[in-house]
Amino acid sequence: MHKRISLLCITIGAVLLISALLLFGYNEWESMQAGQASQDVLGQMKNIEASAETGESTTDPSVLETDVQDENETTDSGDTMTTVEINGYEYIGYLSIPSLDMELPIMSQWDYTRLAIAPCRQFGSVKGNDLVIAGHNYRSHFGPLSRIAVGAEVTFTDMDGNVYTYTVTTTSVVAPEMVDAVENSGHDLVLYSCTYGGQTRHVVFCDKTEE
Secondary structure (H helix, E strand, C coil): CCHHHHHHHHHHHHHHHHHHHHHHHHHHHHHHHHHHHHHHHHHHHHHHHHHHHHHCCCCCHHHHHHHHHHEEEEECCCCCECEEEEEEEEEEEEEEEEHHEEEEEEEECCCHHHCCCCCCEECCCCCCCCEECCCCCCCCCCCCHHHHHCCCEEEEEEECCEEEEEEEEEEEECCCCCCCCCCCCCCCCEEECEEECCCCEEEEEEEEECC
């Protein structure tokens, strides 16, 4: 009887270990896919930026040029942000954090399908000084935010070529229901992602750098 119990415990332990390894492997694969997708989009955005600077038109069929020039999205704060459509999704620009070696495109709207491709604007705008960006905690997306230091530089480049520079002023871990504290923080830029396990949110508050 004792041997049977021991064997059962060993079997259960082995099953749990294998399940954990499979889950870890799937998460790593998902992160790799998300990272590749976002970097592909970023490359197309950089091509659009370079074409705009030289006055040339893009030849990429997945990019709608009219959106670069004409399409504006009204944000929650009442401001507008120029968008570009790539592969059927609209983007407002890209985010750079040199200290984390991070550069990612930012989608104009958010939902879980979009988050699997790139971080998304959840609220506000750069001109309204209340932009909130959400991202998955993939290692290839916002996972590294947990390591960011106060004083780190963050830049956001919009689709008009304007570059906005920010400094990280504080970081925090908050409960998922603290939406108002994130969307109406009084800071110019807020980045956030789930902590591992998904029980809380890691939030990075940034303010524009004085010129």
